[in-house]
Amino acid sequence: MTATAPPATSSDPTAPAPSTFGATSLPPGPRMPIALQTLAMRTRQRPFLERARRRYGSMFTVQVAGLGKTVIVSDPELIKQTFRADADVLHAGTGSPLRVMLGDHSLLGIDEDEHMQQRKLLLPPFKGQRMQKYESVVAEEAAREIDSWPDGVELATAEPMQRITLRVILRAVFGAEGQRLQALEELVPEWTTLGSRLVLAPWMQRSLGGRSPWDRFGALRRQIDAIFDELIAVAKDDPDLAERADVLALLVQARHEDGTPMSNAEIADELVTLLAAGHETTAHTLAWAVERIRRHPEVLECLQEEIAEGGRTYRDATIREIQRSRPVIAFAGRVVRKPFALGGYDLPLNTRVLMAACLTHYDPALFEHPDRFQPDRFLGVVPDTYTWIPFGGGIRRCIGASFAHMEMDVVLRVLLERAEVLPTTEPDEAWAFRGVVWAPGDGGRIAVRHRVLRNGEPALAAAASASGLTTSSPV
Numbered sequence: 001m002t003a004t005a006p007p008a009t010s011s012d013p014t015a016p017a018p019s020t021f022g023a024t025s026l027p028p029g030p031r032m033p034i035a036l037q038t039l040a041m042r043t044r045q046r047p048f049l050e051r052a053r054r055r056y057g058s059m060f061t062v063q064v065a066g067l068g069k070t071v072i073v074s075d076p077e078l079i080k081q082t083f084r085a086d087a088d089v090l091h092a093g094t095g096s097p098l099r100v101m102l103g104d105h106s107l108l109g110i111d112e113d114e115h116m117q118q119r120k121l122l123l124p125p126f127k128g129q130r131m132q133k134y135e136s137v138v139a140e141e142a143a144r145e146i147d148s149w150p151d152g153v154e155l156a157t158a159e160p161m162q163r164i165t166l167r168v169i170l171r172a173v174f175g176a177e178g179q180r181l182q183a184l185e186e187l188v189p190e191w192t193t194l195g196s197r198l199v200l201a202p203w204m205q206r207s208l209g210g211r212s213p214w215d216r217f218g219a220l221r222r223q224i225d226a227i228f229d230e231l232i233a234v235a236k237d238d239p240d241l242a243e244r245a246d247v248l249a250l251l252v253q254a255r256h257e258d259g260t261p262m263s264n265a266e267i268a269d270e271l272v273t274l275l276a277a278g279h280e281t282t283a284h285t286l287a288w289a290v291e292r293i294r295r296h297p298e299v300l301e302c303l304q305e306e307i308a309e310g311g312r313t314y315r316d317a318t319i320r321e322i323q324r325s326r327p328v329i330a331f332a333g334r335v336v337r338k339p340f341a342l343g344g345y346d347l348p349l350n351t352r353v354l355m356a357a358c359l360t361h362y363d364p365a366l367f368e369h370p371d372r373f374q375p376d377r378f379l380g381v382v383p384d385t386y387t388w389i390p391f392g393g394g395i396r397r398c399i400g401a402s403f404a405h406m407e408m409d410v411v412l413r414v415l416l417e418r419a420e421v422l423p424t425t426e427p428d429e430a431w432a433f434r435g436v437v438w439a440p441g442d443g444g445r446i447a448v449r450h451r452v453l454r455n456g457e458p459a460l461a462a463a464a465s466a467s468g469l470t471t472s473s474p475v
């Protein structure tokens, strides 16, 4: 996952090593001053990159303050070669601006053997069969939130969606309940918002004492870690630990290849990584979902009809189309650590290569009429691994992809079951950069009319019984 942000500073041990190999070259690219290119990447990224692609083709170099010369790639064959490169040739973690924010053990900040080992420990909870266990938590949290929305009044969904996705991760993935859940719910939004700002401003990543952003960020992290320590201790004492489905319980039981357990610091870094990687991405994709379907009443109608019939195929296709047309993470990034030839260029060491979902997904040679929102294009079609890349790819592909898909599927279903979503003729919301994710500029505004329930049950209880849940169902 790549924020359009500067890398770690040169005093940082994760900073790139100096380049050591000879005749190398970079593809041409825009010659505007670096300040203007940086501004364009932050504010008008897609039009800027589209223009560059029209002029220079599907591989070109841009210059961004802090990132230096960066190769943008949007050709599926080149993306394939990049995703498939050996782990020691291209790094994704060390040198990532996210490492300094998330900790040295974070999956997003490590590479090679260390990465593979840690990834193996984290993957099992996110495999297909486990998803069903998490669905009931998502349905319950979605119903709780949606039922609180006023009837017929417009509101931005970005925050409500973040509340849903945060509570889902905290409950399903961390097994948090009660006071600890509440405390994390209060701490995490401030920590992630501050982190998204700091990742763009490495000069602010130092202690200035008092309540400077970096000190505040550190203090919040210590408070979060203290709660994680308690959760870990509770899990270790839990006689039913082996029966639990949450990720924290699985991490506590996980063993490295040498048989040693994960330390609390390792577990904490992975938990904040899952929080940082998982909750805003999913929430803003859901906010885009609202933004898209309100502007396409024919899609809304198909979704509603399918729900009435108990199907989900069209909803699946719609989610894929939302992620194609509004990828919240614009790039999957790698850094060249050993000689790497791509598209006829021997790229210099430490060159950053960004695989651009924001370009590939809009290539008319790959997706007919890319500007049109057409879920049908994914009906009965498995998206291609190297043209549809909202979750990145290769050995770094998002480990939460199935989880995120399940979550978006359940939230959309619950929304459409419980409320009539009112279409709008307002212009499309603009793309707004939030530090890591690209979100709908007005927060994905919605207006709903709650459906009258035939049996007169209170809304939340009805949702719970329809999903076969109680409102306090254990995970």
Ligand code: HEM
Binding pocket: 001, 002, 092, 107, 108, 119, 169, 173, 273, 274, 275, 277, 278, 279, 281, 282, 285, 328, 329, 331, 332, 333, 390, 391, 392, 393, 394, 395, 396, 397, 398, 399, 400, 401, 403, 404
């Ligand atoms: C719509 C929602 C999501 C999107 C668009 C998304 C996107 C991405 C992308 C683009 C990457 C980088 C892949 C690469 O470099 O090739 C990534 C990595 C990652 N994501 Fe997600 N993600 C989402 C949800 C989640 C969720 C729900 C979780 C977990 C709860 C999660 C956990 C991770 C982790 C741990 C990584 C690092 C994988 C590694 O480096 O091996 N993500 N995600």
